[in-house]
Amino acid sequence: MSETDLIEAMAVEAKEAARQMRRAGRSQKDEALRLMGEKIREGEAFIREENQKDVVLARESDLSSAFVDRLTLDSKTIQSMVDGLKEVEALPDPVGEVTQMWKRPNGLIVGRMRIPLGVIGFIYESRPNVTVEASSLCLKSGNTVILKGGSEAIHSNRVLGRLLKEALVEADLPEKAIQVVPTTGREALKILLGLEEHVDLIIPRGGEGLIRFVTEHSRIPVLRHYKGVCHVYVDEFADVAMASEICFNAKVQRPGVCNAMETMLVHERIAPAFLPAMAARYKAAGVELRGCPRTLALIPGAKEAQPSDWPAEYLELILAVKIVSTMDEALDHIERYGSNHTESIITSDYSRAQRFLSEVDSSVVLVNASTRFNDGNQLGLGAEIGISTSKLHAFGPMGLEELTTKKFIVYGSGQVRT
Amino acid sequence: MSETDLIEAMAVEAKEAARQMRRAGRSQKDEALRLMGEKIREGEAFIREENQKDVVLARESDLSSAFVDRLTLDSKTIQSMVDGLKEVEALPDPVGEVTQMWKRPNGLIVGRMRIPLGVIGFIYESRPNVTVEASSLCLKSGNTVILKGGSEAIHSNRVLGRLLKEALVEADLPEKAIQVVPTTGREALKILLGLEEHVDLIIPRGGEGLIRFVTEHSRIPVLRHYKGVCHVYVDEFADVAMASEICFNAKVQRPGVCNAMETMLVHERIAPAFLPAMAARYKAAGVELRGCPRTLALIPGAKEAQPSDWPAEYLELILAVKIVSTMDEALDHIERYGSNHTESIITSDYSRAQRFLSEVDSSVVLVNASTRFNDGNQLGLGAEIGISTSKLHAFGPMGLEELTTKKFIVYGSGQVRT
Numbered sequence: 001m002s003e004t005d006l007i008e009a010m011a012v013e014a015k016e017a018a019r020q021m022r023r024a025g026r027s028q029k030d031e032a033l034r035l036m037g038e039k040i041r042e043g044e045a046f047i048r049e050e051n052q053k054d055v056v057l058a059r060e061s062d063l064s065s066a067f068v069d070r071l072t073l074d075s076k077t078i079q080s081m082v083d084g085l086k087e088v089e090a091l092p093d094p095v096g097e098v099t100q101m102w103k104r105p106n107g108l109i110v111g112r113m114r115i116p117l118g119v120i121g122f123i124y125e126s127r128p129n130v131t132v133e134a135s136s137l138c139l140k141s142g143n144t145v146i147l148k149g150g151s152e153a154i155h156s157n158r159v160l161g162r163l164l165k166e167a168l169v170e171a172d173l174p175e176k177a178i179q180v181v182p183t184t185g186r187e188a189l190k191i192l193l194g195l196e197e198h199v200d201l202i203i204p205r206g207g208e209g210l211i212r213f214v215t216e217h218s219r220i221p222v223l224r225h226y227k228g229v230c231h232v233y234v235d236e237f238a239d240v241a242m243a244s245e246i247c248f249n250a251k252v253q254r255p256g257v258c259n260a261m262e263t264m265l266v267h268e269r270i271a272p273a274f275l276p277a278m279a280a281r282y283k284a285a286g287v288e289l290r291g292c293p294r295t296l297a298l299i300p301g302a303k304e305a306q307p308s309d310w311p312a313e314y315l316e317l318i319l320a321v322k323i324v325s326t327m328d329e330a331l332d333h334i335e336r337y338g339s340n341h342t343e344s345i346i347t348s349d350y351s352r353a354q355r356f357l358s359e360v361d362s363s364v365v366l367v368n369a370s371t372r373f374n375d376g377n378q379l380g381l382g383a384e385i386g387i388s389t390s391k392l393h394a395f396g397p398m399g400l401e402e403l404t405t406k407k408f409i410v411y412g413s414g415q416v417r418t
Numbered sequence: 419m420s421e422t423d424l425i426e427a428m429a430v431e432a433k434e435a436a437r438q439m440r441r442a443g444r445s446q447k448d449e450a451l452r453l454m455g456e457k458i459r460e461g462e463a464f465i466r467e468e469n470q471k472d473v474v475l476a477r478e479s480d481l482s483s484a485f486v487d488r489l490t491l492d493s494k495t496i497q498s499m500v501d502g503l504k505e506v507e508a509l510p511d512p513v514g515e516v517t518q519m520w521k522r523p524n525g526l527i528v529g530r531m532r533i534p535l536g537v538i539g540f541i542y543e544s545r546p547n548v549t550v551e552a553s554s555l556c557l558k559s560g561n562t563v564i565l566k567g568g569s570e571a572i573h574s575n576r577v578l579g580r581l582l583k584e585a586l587v588e589a590d591l592p593e594k595a596i597q598v599v600p601t602t603g604r605e606a607l608k609i610l611l612g613l614e615e616h617v618d619l620i621i622p623r624g625g626e627g628l629i630r631f632v633t634e635h636s637r638i639p640v641l642r643h644y645k646g647v648c649h650v651y652v653d654e655f656a657d658v659a660m661a662s663e664i665c666f667n668a669k670v671q672r673p674g675v676c677n678a679m680e681t682m683l684v685h686e687r688i689a690p691a692f693l694p695a696m697a698a699r700y701k702a703a704g705v706e707l708r709g710c711p712r713t714l715a716l717i718p719g720a721k722e723a724q725p726s727d728w729p730a731e732y733l734e735l736i737l738a739v740k741i742v743s744t745m746d747e748a749l750d751h752i753e754r755y756g757s758n759h760t761e762s763i764i765t766s767d768y769s770r771a772q773r774f775l776s777e778v779d780s781s782v783v784l785v786n787a788s789t790r791f792n793d794g795n796q797l798g799l800g801a802e803i804g805i806s807t808s809k810l811h812a813f814g815p816m817g818l819e820e821l822t823t824k825k826f827i828v829y830g831s832g833q834v835r836t
Contacts, residue, residue, distance in 0.1 A: 019753060023777060096776065102798055108787060110797050115779065117809050200809060221639060221810045242832040249834035335437060344830075357827045358514065359441060361533065369526060369830025378835065379528050379826060380520060391535050391618060391823040392639045393811040405809040408797060409775045412787025414660040416667035417796065 003183055007191045010179050011198035014119045014144045017174035021142050022116055024173055026093035029140055032171035037085040039163040040132065044078050050159040051128065058126075058152050070127045071153055081132045084383075088136040091382040094400045095142040098409070109411040114404045116142030118200035121192050123214055125206040126150030131160045134203075135178045137385045139168075141403035144177045146199065148192055150206075151184030158182060186213070193218040203386055223398065225389035227313040228258030228341035230371040233330040233356070235347035236267040240274050242368060243346040247278060249370040250344070252285045256315050258387065259342050259364075259374040263310065263320040265330045271298055271323050287317045294323040310337040327352060331359060338362060340389050342374040363389055363396030421601055425609045428597050429616035432537045432562045435592035439560050440534055442591055444511035447558055450589035455503040457581040458550065462496050468577040469546065476544075476570050488545045489571055499550045502801075506554040509800045512818045513560040516827070527829040532822045534560030536618035539610050541632055543624040544568030549578045552621075553596045555803045557586075559821035562595040564617065566610055568624075569602030576600060604631070611636040621804055641816065643807040645731040646676030646759035648789040651748040651774070653765035654685040658692050660786060661764040665696060667788040668762070670703045674733050676805065677760050677782075677792040681728065681738040683748045689716060689741050705735045712741040728755045745770055749777060756780060758807050760792040781807055781814030 001009070040047065051073040058068050094114050101111035120143050122134045131147055138145035149157045161180030169175050181188055193202065196219040203223050204214040211224050232250050234243045250261035266275060271294070279289060279299040289295075289302040290309045296302055302321070309320040310333070324330045334343055344366040345356040353367040364374040374397060376384025381399030388394040394402040419427070458465065469491040476486050512532050519529035538561050540552045549565055556563035567575045579598030587593050599606055611620065614637040621641050622632040629642050650668050652661045668679035684693055689712070697707060697717040707713070707720040708727045714720055720739070727738040728751070742748045752761055762784040763774040771785040782792040792815060794802025799817030806812040812820040 019779075022779065104796075104798050108791065108797075113775075115809075221808075239832075245832060245834055253835055353829075357829075358531075361437075361440065362825065364826040364828060366828040367830055369828055369833040370835050372835035373526065373828060373830075373833070374826075378522075379526075379828070380522050390639075391533075395823045396826045405813045407780065408782040408792075408814045410782060410784040410787055410791060410797070411771075411775075412785055412791075414657075414663060415787040415791070416663055417671055417788050417790035 003188055004191050006183070007181060007188060008195060008198075010146055010176075010181065011119065011192070011195045013176040014146055014179060015198045017176040018116070018118045018144045020174045021139075021144055021177050022095075024142060028171055028173060029093065029142070030089045032139060032167050032173050033085050033089040033136055035167035035170050036132070036136070036164055037082045039167050040078060040085070040160070041082055043159070043163050044075070047078065047156070047159055047163075048073055050155040053155040054126075054153050061152075063152065067126065067152075071156070073128055073156060077129055081129050084133055085136050088140050088383055091140060091400060093140065094404050099406065106415050107413060108415055111409045112406040113409050114401070115407050117403060117405055118143060119198060120145045120403070121148065121199045121202045121220065122146070123148045123189065123202065123204040123206070123210065124150065125210060126153040128153045128156035128160060130205065131157050131180065132164070134385060135164050137383055137400060137403060139177060141400045143403055144174075146179050146181060146192065148181045148189055154184050189214070190217050193220060196220045205386055221393070223386065223388050223390070223394060225258065225341065225387045227339050228260070228389075229262050229311060229313050229337060229339040230259060230342040231263050231265055231334050231338060231344070232261050232371060233265040233327070233334070233343070233345045234267060234270060234274060235327065235345055235349065235352055236269040237349040237352065238267075238270055238274070238346040239348055240270070243274060244278055244281065246344065246346055246368070246370050248281055248285070250372055251282070251287060251319050252317070253370075253372055255317050259371050260315070261319065261371050262312060262314055263322065263337070265333060266321065266323050267327070267330070268294070268323050268325050275299060275321070282319065285317070287319055289319055289321055291321040292323060295321045313339070327355070331356075334360060341387070342366070342371040344369060344371050363387065421606055422609050424601070425599060425606060426613060426616070428564055428594075428599065429537065429610070429613045431594040432564055432597060433616045435594040436534070436536045436562045438592045439557075439562055439595050440513075442560060446589055446591060447511065447560070448507045450557060450585050450591050451503050451507040451554055453585035453588050454550070454554070454582055455500045457585050458496060458503070458578070459500055461577070461581050462493070465496060465574070465577055465581075466491060469574040471573040472544075472571050479570075481570065485544065485570075489574070491546055491574060495547055499547050502551055503554050506558050506801055509558060509818060511558065512822050517824065524833050525831060526833055529827045530824040531827050532819070533825050535821060535823055536561060537616060538563045538821070539566065539617045539620045539638065540564070541566045541607065541620065541622040541624070541628065542568065543628060544571040546571045546574035546578060548623065549575050549598065550582070552803060553582050555801055555818060555821065557595060559818045561821055562592075564597050564599060564610065566599045566607055572600075572602050607632070608635050611638060614638045623804055639811075641804065641806045641808070641812060643676065643759065643805045645757050646678070646807075647680050647729060647731050647755060647757040648677060648760040649681050649683055649752050649756060649762070650679050650789060651683040651745070651752070651761070651763045652685060652688060652692060653745060653763055653767065653770055654687040655767040655770065656685075656688055656692070656764040657766055658688065661692060662696055662699065664762065664764055664786070664788050666699055666703070668790055669700070669705060669737050670735070671788075671790055673735050676731075677789050678733070679737065679789050680730060680732055681740065681755070683751060684713075684739065684741050685745070685748070686712070686741050686743050693717060693739070700737065703735070705737055707737055707739055709739040710741060713739045731757070745773070749774075752778060759805070760784070760789040762787060762789050781805065
């Protein structure tokens with residue numbers, strides 16, 4: 001069978017399986033999740049054996065040690081896969097929920113019922129634990145999934161896919177509900193992205209290069225986020241100690257992720273009291289500051305920010321700093337350079353807090369809290385399959401609900417239209 | 419200025435205007451809607467003069483009388499535009515609604531707030547009343563809109579666009595919130611569909627040809643519906659009189675629309691009591707029946723259905739009829755040939771009604787009511803900008819809420835992530 005035929009056949013089977021998955025009740029899905037955890041725990045030795053093949057090849061290909069780290073499955077990562085399955089098992093089932101119901105003047109009772117989306121194509125890089133995580137979320141939300149992971153993880157993904165399939169069969173769910181694309185490379189990916197008749201949604205997770213490739217080649221709707229150029233605005237009426245804690249956390253706690261702060265905006269009236277001490281704290285943590293001219297006047301050691309710094313997503317210990325004369329200037333800056341991802345205001349002024357929340361056009365807008373809270377788990381969605389920075393269908397962290405849609409159900413008693 | 423530059427400039431201005439529109443309150447938007455109605459009423463003579471230019475050209479081009487009818491603005495259609503504006507004015511403003519709010523263990527208070535999508539490209543055929551209808555819905559939901567109507571309505575659309583703009587300015591809203599593309603033809607449309615940096619959503623309304631063209635050429639997400647192959651399933655336990663009323667209404671009341679029934683599925687146990695009388699009623703109304711072999715045995719006059727009849731969207735007084743042995747056979751038929759648009763079951767059996775509602779994968783699923791109720795007004799959404807038969811973002815009739823998305827708002831008190 002050609003690669004095209006193979007992948008198309010997978011998609012057709014995924015769509016057939018989706019009909020059964022739509023009807024699957026919570027207990028059956030939870031049983032499958034429980035069995036998956038069991039099989040992964042029991043299969044640990046075998047999983048690690050297969051994973052070692054990937055790891056050896058990756059080392060031979062001189063891939064970076066960070067890459068090999070993400071690829072490697074040890075006892076700890078395997079345990080965290082099992083724990084993740086338990087957490088998803090404990091989440092409520094979104095399918096079948098009727099979110100609203102109302103009665104029309106003619107007596108029709110109209111409701112909106114949550115249903116699965118159908119077939120999801122999940123595209124990711126060489127992190128085999130994502131295979132299990134994405135599968136569990138798609139399964140719990142009643143969807144079927146076709147997984148296309150990075151080619152460097154193919155042995156790991158194949159064995160994980162096999163174990164997940166065994167669990168599905170034992171739980172009497174269709175084995176084609178979770179399928180790992182067995183071939184590697186971008187050609188296979190392109191084929192998958194063209195199957196708009198069978199696949200309802202594509203979710204890519206990975207670097208900007210992968211996401212741009214997917215977006216450009218997909219004929220299927222894509223939920224994605226490009227980058228997080230997140231801002232904290234330290235208002236004139238901020239509590240200086242609180243601002244310091246939050247700005248430190250937002251930049252330093254985990255700089256390599258999308259919800260880390262990249263630009264700090266500081267009101268001119270608070271800058272003298274706030275910036276020098278903050279700069280010293282950043283310096284001690286190894287953060288490089290790149291400031292506007294007014295910032296440099298307060299922090300002599302800082303580099304001068306270039307125009308390319310304002311839209312930059314550093315993902316490392318670098319921070320752009322700008323002093324603004326008004327809150328409006330901060331809002332204008334965010335509007336111009338932000339990526340609609342996450343912004344936070346630090347203020348004790350009620351009306352400024354409310355204004356920031358309502359006017360900033362980002363997926364998560366916070367008052368007096370770190371940008372690092374833009375995360376499905378942290379916000380209470382229970383789990384996260386990704387973050388969307390475009391507004392259609394989902395905006396911000398996507399949990400189980402975002403893997404569903406709603407249909408209208410109508411209870412009548414003979415009504416016809418006049 | 420080239421056509422490309424012109425349309426791109428419109429999109430840039432629409433995006434700038436979107437920032438102001440996000441902040442506009444209900445009273446300001448309602449004032450603009452009120453002024454629009456006033457200006458259209460006062461400008462009636464001028465509107466009709468401009469519209470006559472389009473009508474004369476359409477007649478000269480030998481366009482069908484149905485086409486000329488839809489194009490023509492008389493006192494009655496102008497009055498109904500004004501009435502439509504009043505109805506939208508009376509609808510609640512979806513923007514700013516916080517649909518949920520919860521508290522996290524660390525004290526963060528998390529809510530989801532409705533916000534506008536941004537810039538909407540609305541593509542339609544030569545029905546100038548749609549210019550006003552789409553504008554009013556986009557305005558009320560805080561979006562800006564670029565309108566690309568059929569070239570045959572260009573004089574009408576230009577004058578309507580001018581009046582709408584006057585109302586915006588008087589209400590102190592940005593005049594670029596509603597813009598009519600002043601040039602005609604598919605080249606202009608293609609340019610608009612490529613502006614993914616400035617336009618957030620494309621909504622096409624029109625025939626299948628237009629919708630396919632838009633989908634194929636758009637780099638922007640498209641909300642659309644292709645076709646409505648709607649089914650009524652008359653169950654073994656149906657009330658025969660009710661089934662007759664509903665099946666008659668679903669086929670005959672307005673056969674040319676997407677929510678009219680195209681295939682009737684009849685359980686074998688009720689077929690002898692139901693079908694012959696129903697067929698006589700259809701015959702009197704001029705409906706042509708195309709039946710499966712078992713149907714033909716009961717209705718000797720009917721034509722034999724061909725394989726092409728089961729997936730057909732007739733949009734006229736033709737009905738495909740199939741006798742099924744079980745409810746499962748009806749569900750399988752709908753799964754195979756339906757278009758996920760609208761299906762209805764007629765039954766007095768409780769568990770069959772519930773099963774149909776939960777298993778049928780269509781945007782509107784009804785029990786004991788006509789398929790003709792798949793309509794935003796009829797279901798109580800207040801207004802409708804279109805019907806989506808794909809599941810992403812919206813599934814079924816789209817009202818004001820479907821022109822919004824939700825962002826997360828977070829009230830903190832100094833929380834950082836550990």
